[in-house]
Amino acid sequence: MAFTAKGGRVVTDDMLDKWADDAERGDFGGTAGPVYSGPVFDVSPADPVNRTFALSADMSAMLDAVAKRRGVSVDAVMRHALVREFASV
Template structure:
């Protein structure tokens, strides 16, 4: 072991050597990696049905969202879910 060591929340010890290995794998586009598909949504313990919700927005903001969603080839609902989840992820990360 060389360099620093870090301990993850689950107790797993991470060394600079491991970080270097992960960086090399990322730079190599994770060649040979096996991806396991899963059903449901990564942020939920179980897949829950989606329900319509009401949000009050100005027409200007709504049109900006519609335009960006169209540019990204997404529905407005998918765009909104992604924006909300990105904000939640940022908040959770900031609290750690």
């Protein structure tokens, strides 16, 4: 069976099977590019729940510095970091 993708490319079952085999091996083609952290976007909680955890003094200072440099709250940096972590699993 064949499908026509947006843009007109024909995709066959054989192509899909090859892509699936490649993905299972972790082969996604191309080369790895640079990673950009981008801006911190605020993920404001709809129903906030407070959580408490400890940081080293160094990590706390780095967190404060990142928030100040980006002009956002420490909470926004933490929420953004958690969303990025959750998206990576």
